[in-house]
Amino acid sequence: xxxxxxxxxxxxxxxxxxxxxxxxxxxxxxxxxxxxxxxxxxxxxxxxxxxxxxxxxxxxxxxxxxxxxxxxxxxxxxxxxxxxxxxxxxxxxxxxxxxxxxxxxxxxxxxxxxxxxxxxxxxxxxxxxxxxxxxxxxxxxxxxxxxxxxxxxxxxxxxxxxxxxxxxxxxxxxxxxxxxxxxxxxxxxxxxxxxxxxxxxxxxxxxxxxxxxxxxxxxxxxxxxxxxxxxxxxxxxxxxxxxxxxxxxxxxxxxxxxxxxxxxxxxxxxxxxxxxxxxxxxxxxxxxxxxxxxxxxxxxxxxxxxxxxxxxxxxxxxxxxxxxxxxxxxxxxxxxxxxxxxxxxxxxxxxxxxxxxxxxxxxxxxxxxxxxxxxxxxxxxxxxxxxxxxxxxxxxxxxxxxxxxxxxxxxxxxxxxxxxxxxxxxxxxxxxxxxxxx
Amino acid sequence: xxxxxxxxxxxxxxxxxxxxxxxxxxxxxxxxxxxxxxxxxxxxxxxxxxxxxxxxxxxxxxxxxxxxxxxxxxxxxxxxxxxxxxxxxxxxxxxxxxxxxxxxxxxxxxxxxxxxxxxxxxxxxxxxxxxxxxxxxxxxxxxxxxxxxxxxxxxxxxxxxxxxxxx
Numbered sequence: 001x002x003x004x005x006x007x008x009x010x011x012x013x014x015x016x017x018x019x020x021x022x023x024x025x026x027x028x029x030x031x032x033x034x035x036x037x038x039x040x041x042x043x044x045x046x047x048x049x050x051x052x053x054x055x056x057x058x059x060x061x062x063x064x065x066x067x068x069x070x071x072x073x074x075x076x077x078x079x080x081x082x083x084x085x086x087x088x089x090x091x092x093x094x095x096x097x098x099x100x101x102x103x104x105x106x107x108x109x110x111x112x113x114x115x116x117x118x119x120x121x122x123x124x125x126x127x128x129x130x131x132x133x134x135x136x137x138x139x140x141x142x143x144x145x146x147x148x149x150x151x152x153x154x155x156x157x158x159x160x161x162x163x164x165x166x167x168x169x170x171x172x173x174x175x176x177x178x179x180x181x182x183x184x185x186x187x188x189x190x191x192x193x194x195x196x197x198x199x200x201x202x203x204x205x206x207x208x209x210x211x212x213x214x215x216x217x218x219x220x221x222x223x224x225x226x227x228x229x230x231x232x233x234x235x236x237x238x239x240x241x242x243x244x245x246x247x248x249x250x251x252x253x254x255x256x257x258x259x260x261x262x263x264x265x266x267x268x269x270x271x272x273x274x275x276x277x278x279x280x281x282x283x284x285x286x287x288x289x290x291x292x293x294x295x296x297x298x299x300x301x302x303x304x305x306x307x308x309x310x311x312x313x314x315x316x317x318x319x320x321x322x323x324x325x326x327x328x329x330x331x332x333x334x335x336x337x338x339x340x341x342x343x344x345x346x347x348x349x350x351x352x353x354x355x356x357x358x359x360x361x362x363x364x365x366x367x368x369x370x371x372x373x374x375x376x377x378x379x380x381x382x383x384x385x386x387x388x389x390x391x392x393x394x395x396x397x398x399x400x401x402x403x404x405x406x407x408x409x410x411x412x413x414x415x416x417x418x419x420x421x422x423x424x425x426x427x428x429x430x431x432x433x434x435x436x437x438x
Numbered sequence: 439x440x441x442x443x444x445x446x447x448x449x450x451x452x453x454x455x456x457x458x459x460x461x462x463x464x465x466x467x468x469x470x471x472x473x474x475x476x477x478x479x480x481x482x483x484x485x486x487x488x489x490x491x492x493x494x495x496x497x498x499x500x501x502x503x504x505x506x507x508x509x510x511x512x513x514x515x516x517x518x519x520x521x522x523x524x525x526x527x528x529x530x531x532x533x534x535x536x537x538x539x540x541x542x543x544x545x546x547x548x549x550x551x552x553x554x555x556x557x558x559x560x561x562x563x564x565x566x567x568x569x570x571x572x573x574x575x576x577x578x579x580x581x582x583x584x585x586x587x588x589x590x591x592x593x594x595x596x597x598x599x600x601x602x603x604x605x
Contacts, residue, residue, distance in 0.1 A: 086459055090452065095446045101441065117455045124462045126564040133557065135546050140458050147451035151444065175511030175546070223509050 008038045016040060016389045037256035055156055062115035078127050085086050092116050099151055107154045114145040114160050115341040146187045155200055158191040162207060169211060174225060177218040181211045198261035205265055209239055219299040231300015232291035234336055236276055238304030241329045242267040245311035248320035267377060274385055280355040281389065282396060287348035295338055308333045316399035324365055359389055360410060369417045371425060386411050439587060465582030469594035472541060473586030475527045481489045482581040494573045496583060502553040505565065512545040515591055534591060542591030556578060560585055560595040576600055
């Protein structure tokens with residue numbers, strides 16, 4: 001994973017300093033930075049600061065518009081109020097469109113136009129005292145912004161659309177399955193691909209996971225409303241596997257922006273995996289999960305199997321990922337079937353022991369990979385996982401005192417083994433560097 | 439995309455926004471234009487809408503209904519019957535009545551055990567904070583909402599009067 005690629009700004013700054021100090025030549029600096037898709041004379045640092053400041057300023061202007069709307073302009077006639085806001089929306093978007101067509105600028109105006117458009121919907125609802133089914137207002141807002149985001153391929157306008165669409169997702173999701181979210185995700189994906197945005201890809205992954213969880217809630221609760229059941233955990237296991245496969249696929253792409261997207265999604269997938277794993281290390285939680293899951297008829301199982309099988313196929317046929325990760329993903333569909341088909345609450349202790357061992361194994365792999373590949377994120381995630389496991393087992397006295405003592409001993413062995421491995425690696429590297437210098 | 443095509447597409451995107459705004463406006467306005475004026479009893483309550491400013495929220499006798507047979511998101515039709523100067527709601531159903539005035543509403547949730555809340559689009563009387571609070575005080579002992587109800591059941595809130603003035 002090209003984790004350093006996520007810190008290009010810092011890399012540029014460091015490299016410029018090395019060149020200024022005479023430690024490396026300009027050509028060497030450029031060659032180093034080229035590995036991360038940037039160069040010494042890349043001036044996006046200053047433009048980034050400018051863009052962020054302008055974006056925040058525009059956001060405040062947008063909030064001021066919302067406050068103005070909220071202030072109820074009682075003294076102004078209804079028609080004037082309404083036409084005024086519509087005219088403002090048209091004017092802001094008009095200026096944005098003109099500037100975009102002339103110089104490929106004006107995104108700020110279009111962003112502001114998008115906020116003004118949403119505020120207009122609210123004002124009209126306010127003027128005419130519309131109160132029925134407020135999620136519709138959010139839907140129309142996101143719907144109106146979507147084509148603009150798609151046409152100008154703007155990340156900030158797409159984020160506005162996705163933010164409003166997420167509000168709609170949670171509001172409408174209480175009344176009916178929010179199928180139309182697929183439209184907003186499709187627009188977001190198109191912009192993310194065209195604008196080569198790793199951040200937008202990560203946001204889209206989060207939106208997709210939320211959407212699928214809500215749809216599964218509807219599968220459980222239809223027609224009353226969404227219910228959240230144990231099967232959601234099974235679904236998220238499958239989704240994590242798919243995200244892992246996606247990360248491997250992105251990492252194998254030649255283009256650096258895809259690799260960066262893979263790194264960013266990979267980091268959060270790793271965090272999601274660890275967060276999902278930890279609760280299952282408690283026997284009470286595992287017992288609750290095994291008791292609540294509805295066996296082989298559980299919709300969570302089947303909706304989770306789809307991404308898990310897709311991930312397995314992707315990893316096998318395209319020969320992606322590390323052997324350990326690939327094996328884990330390939331086993332996952334069978335594990336999911338076994339959990340739902342064979343296990344009951346009576347097997348909770350056995351299940352929790354297996355998850356604890358898996359967590360420990362994950363920690364070992366993370367520490368090892370962190371040391372081997374020099375990835376501090378992996379190394380510290382592994383250490384944090386071991387420490388978290390130790391603290392949790394100390395608190396809940398897993399398997400009584402002897403069980404906890406055994407867990408601590410294993411954790412100590414892992415850490416000691418990691419330390420020894422690290423020292424051995426350092427000794428192997430040191431003579432080589434010495435020779436190089438000589 | 440060619441510059442001219444892009445320009446036209448951007449104009450179309452802007453037009454879509456204006457069309458949606460016009461649709462929201464027409465949806466809110468046409469009951470006021472075409473609707474029959476009726477008066478129904480109401481009670482004010484007082485939340486503040488984060489997005490849309492201050493308003494007095496109005497509750498009606500027909501704002502809740504038995505949970506049986508209805509679920510959140512369902513569209514329901516409430517037949518109306520005149521009782522003196524005021525109108526009152528009858529038994530709601532999933533189909534519009536063949537004749538007579540009725541309100542179109544949507545089941546919005548489960549406020550407490552055994553009942554569901556229904557919104558008809560006539561629950562929010564937007565006003566500045568001070569005016570909303572004053573209205574809430576004035577109308578605390580009972581009020582009459584003046585509505586305009588379109589032939590398809592869509593309703594718009596015209597104003598709210600004190601019950602004493604009306605009676």
